[in-house]
Amino acid sequence: MNPVDRILLVEDDPRLAEMLTEYLGQSGFRVTHAPTGRAAMDHIHSAEIDAVILDLMLPDMDGLDVCRQLRATSDVPVLMLTARGDAIDRIVGLEIGADDYLPKPFEPRELLARLRAILRRRVDVRHLDTARGSAGASASEEFLRFGRLEIDPAAHAARLDGVSCELTAYQFDLLLVLAKHAGRVLSRDALMDLLKGEPLEAFDRSIDVHMSRIRAAVEDDPKKPRRIITVRGAGYLFAKAQD
Known part of the structure; x- marks a missing residue:
């Protein structure tokens, strides 16, 4: 710090x-x-x-x-x-x-x-962006596409059908972590570890709220999510196959 x-x-x-x-x-x-x-x-x-x-x-x-x-x-x-x-x-x-x-x-x-x-x-996001900027061509290799959803780590942006998704920096980080582990169920503890967050109980519960906001931005119907799936009692799964 x-x-x-x-x-x-x-x-x-x-x-x-x-x-x-x-x-x-x-x-x-x-x-x-x-x-x-x-x-x-x-x-x-x-x-x-x-x-x-x-x-x-x-x-x-x-x-x-x-x-x-x-x-x-x-x-x-x-x-x-x-x-x-x-x-x-x-x-x-x-x-x-x-x-x-x-x-x-x-x-x-x-x-x-x-x-x-x-x-x-x-700070982690800034360092990551700087590293990607200096890597040149390697930045484009980390561009993620899942059907109509595009996730651009270098630009710290997500787009659905070419339209930018309104996410805070932390919400984008959550989406990126999930996308990089597509097909795997990630518990809240695992998400906190991957995001280098503080393992505090109250903040742990706020992940659910952030996830709702992410769904509102990237899902066609947030009430029936097809991209970010809740696995009851286990955590969240980012679907590999998307339209």
Whole structure:
């Protein structure tokens, strides 16, 4: 991990914000605090950041709206914080592009582990793209085609019938891992290992939400998937034979 990763903390609780700013600063991060959604969007548009820690309950706007606006222009990793008891908020957050979530109250060490995990995945993707770019012809050899679905690792893009699929960076990584192991059932633990993610129980459950979003992008009928199959009690299987 880069010791000068720049973190935008969007949190209206001044005590929590002060504690997290100090804790993350001691862990090698440069933290900027935004107490409102509007302040967060102003900072996002005016400065470079490496990750966002985003509280869903803000005084001026819903954190989900902040996430939507952010995703319209940036793929920067987003870790949501939520004190809401309803799981639907976490599901919606993941579906609109958040990379992970953490319910309040939480242990600072767990937040740090999750933050490092989403940053590490971003670094891994950049290194992978750089390696593919320097490999020249070898990049085209890794282009994957399954019927009407094309997966281009070098461009970090998936296309169905030539139309780009709307996926977050993490969702594309999940799709790519599944495609590279087409025909094999991958458990959630196996997916976490292949993605170099943190083996945390709550995040493990969010894989299901990300998978639903991937299906919405690549399946003709997400309710009757033919490309990404759930094998009950075992995991997920990416079908080799596709139309």
